[in-house]
Amino acid sequence: xxxxxxxxxxxxxxxxxxxxxxxxxxxxxxxxxxxxxxxxxxxxxxxxxxxxxxxxxxxxxxxxxxxxxxxxxxxxxxxxxxxxxxxxxxxxxxxxxxxxxxxxxxxxxxxxxxxxxxxxxxxxxxxxxxxxxxxxxxxxxxxxxxxxxxxxxxxxxxxxxxxxxxxxxxxxxxxxxxxxxxxxxxxxxxxxxxxxxxxxxxxxxxxxxxxxxxxxxxxxxxxxxxxxxxxxxxxxxxxxxxxxxxxxxxxxxxxxxxxxxxxxxxxxxxxxxxxxxxxxxxxxxxxxxxxxxxxxxxxxxxxxxxxxxxxxxxxxxxxxxxxxxxxxxxxxxxxxxxxxxxxxxxxxxxxxx
Numbered sequence: 001x002x003x004x005x006x007x008x009x010x011x012x013x014x015x016x017x018x019x020x021x022x023x024x025x026x027x028x029x030x031x032x033x034x035x036x037x038x039x040x041x042x043x044x045x046x047x048x049x050x051x052x053x054x055x056x057x058x059x060x061x062x063x064x065x066x067x068x069x070x071x072x073x074x075x076x077x078x079x080x081x082x083x084x085x086x087x088x089x090x091x092x093x094x095x096x097x098x099x100x101x102x103x104x105x106x107x108x109x110x111x112x113x114x115x116x117x118x119x120x121x122x123x124x125x126x127x128x129x130x131x132x133x134x135x136x137x138x139x140x141x142x143x144x145x146x147x148x149x150x151x152x153x154x155x156x157x158x159x160x161x162x163x164x165x166x167x168x169x170x171x172x173x174x175x176x177x178x179x180x181x182x183x184x185x186x187x188x189x190x191x192x193x194x195x196x197x198x199x200x201x202x203x204x205x206x207x208x209x210x211x212x213x214x215x216x217x218x219x220x221x222x223x224x225x226x227x228x229x230x231x232x233x234x235x236x237x238x239x240x241x242x243x244x245x246x247x248x249x250x251x252x253x254x255x256x257x258x259x260x261x262x263x264x265x266x267x268x269x270x271x272x273x274x275x276x277x278x279x280x281x282x283x284x285x286x287x288x289x290x291x292x293x294x295x296x297x298x299x300x301x302x303x304x305x306x307x308x309x310x311x312x313x314x315x316x317x318x319x320x321x322x323x324x325x326x327x328x329x330x331x332x333x334x335x336x337x338x339x340x341x342x343x344x345x346x347x348x349x350x351x352x353x
Contacts (some may be wrong), residue, residue: 006333008125009339016096024088025334026095026120027327028081028119030113031105032158033057033064035076038323039088039095043331044142047088049317049324052076055199062198063188072109077116084323092120097127099330102161102340103350105133110346115132118342130340134160134352135172136289136325140314143328148282148310154272156296157288158184158199161228161268163275164352169332172352175275176226186230190237190260194253203291204257211254213262215240222316226271233263265299273303283310292319 016023020039029036038049054072058064085091099118103110114130121128126280138153155162161178181189184201194207217236220229237260244251250305276284286300297313305309318325333339 004314005125006121009121009127012125013097013127013337013339015332017050019183020180020329023096023331023334024090024094025080025097025099025129025327025330026084027131027222027323027330028077028098028100028113028117028326029133029136029321029323029326030073030077030109031101031103031261032073032109032321033069034321035073035080036321036323037077037081037084038327039084040088040324042326043139043328044146046143046324048084049092049322050084050190051078051320051322054081058185059198060194064106066106066108069106070112073109073112073224075139079114081116081120082351092126093176093301095126095258096110097129097330097334097339099129099131099327099333100344101133101136102130102324102344103132103347105346105348107346107348110348112300114344114346118344121241122342127341128344129333129336129338130344131326131329132322132352133165133326133335134162134287134348135170135329137273138166138172138327139332140287140318140322140325141285141312142315143318143324144312145235146253147285150279150281151220151283151285152275152281153285154268154300155287156183156290156293158182158188159291160288161230163226163272165279165281167277168337170338173291176228176271178228178230179222180229180231181265182233182289183230183268183327185233186264187290189234190257193238193241194256199291205295207254207257208261208295209258211252211256213256214255217263221267221268230264232262261293265296268296269299269303272300273307273309276307276309283312286311286313289320294314
């Protein structure tokens with residue numbers, strides 16, 4: 001039966017490509033706390049992109065609870081897929097492939113999306129594509145403009161901080177990465193220390209624009225590498241707060257947020273452009289949930305204009321986890337003939353390279 005499914009899936013792909021028609025891919029994303037499904041045409045045209053966020057459910061815990069996230073995905077996945085098809089005015093007969101995030105992420109959450117994708121693929125004989133979550137974030141930029149290679153992608157999210165060099169579609173070389181906390185994780189921890197609600201990143205960004213970065217905080221340059229480290233910066237913020245409390249002093253949250261963000265942004269921007277000087281590229285891409293940060297977006301834009309580098313930043317709606325980016329990345333794999341089979345599984349620590 002499995003071999004028969006494989007034959008149907010590959011035959012369906014060959015017929016779709018031979019017909020020279022628009023390729024429609026159903027994307028499914030459940031790596032963390034968003035249940036999302038989308039239909040994307042030819043990797044660049046979003047016909048639908050439905051996202052069900054769980055922020056309100058996790059807010060009272062101060063972070064994502066894996067078991068709670070998984071249960072919400074189970075409850076929502078079928079409805080979200082149906083809604084994505086309906087908004088795109090499609091049925092499964094119009095879908096040429098199903099692209100699903102299979103890592104990295106929370107294993108229970110990943111398994112919900114993978115199981116749903118495999119079930120639909122097997123029942124309908126639709127080609128199945130496994131997509132790396134970070135590749136999806138990178139390919140969110142292709143909805144803005146066609147990618148030109150070689151390029152560098154600065155990936156910034158709750159679990160990742162990486163500089164990725166790409167020579168062509170679907171190839172990823174990690175040049176630098178965080179050695180401890182990811183930048184989004186550092187934002188959330190600093191926000192918690194200031195008594196701000198989850199998720200903390202947007203609150204820190206908002207406060208940073210109301211304050212002046214007058215508190216000296218460290219920059220971890222890690223000379224000779226393109227790696228990042230934010231653990232020391234996070235500790236410095238906590239020490240600043242504790243020392244002030246011991247002296248009976250009050251630190252304005254706006255001042256601390258501005259100083260923290262100034263340290264983070266300076267390191268991210270400088271390392272990105274140092275790499276571009278070493279490896280000339282045609283484009284610099286910003287990717288990941290922290291790509292929504294206004295301070296980082298404006299600093300990168302200002303530096304890119306000054307140095308004559310083309311910068312691509314996704315719209316805010318495509319910075320956070322969504323299925324359109326998964327479908328967009330899946331289209332590249334589909335064109336290359338990289339289809340998955342029924343052995344596809346969720347891999348929480350899936351490497352990009």
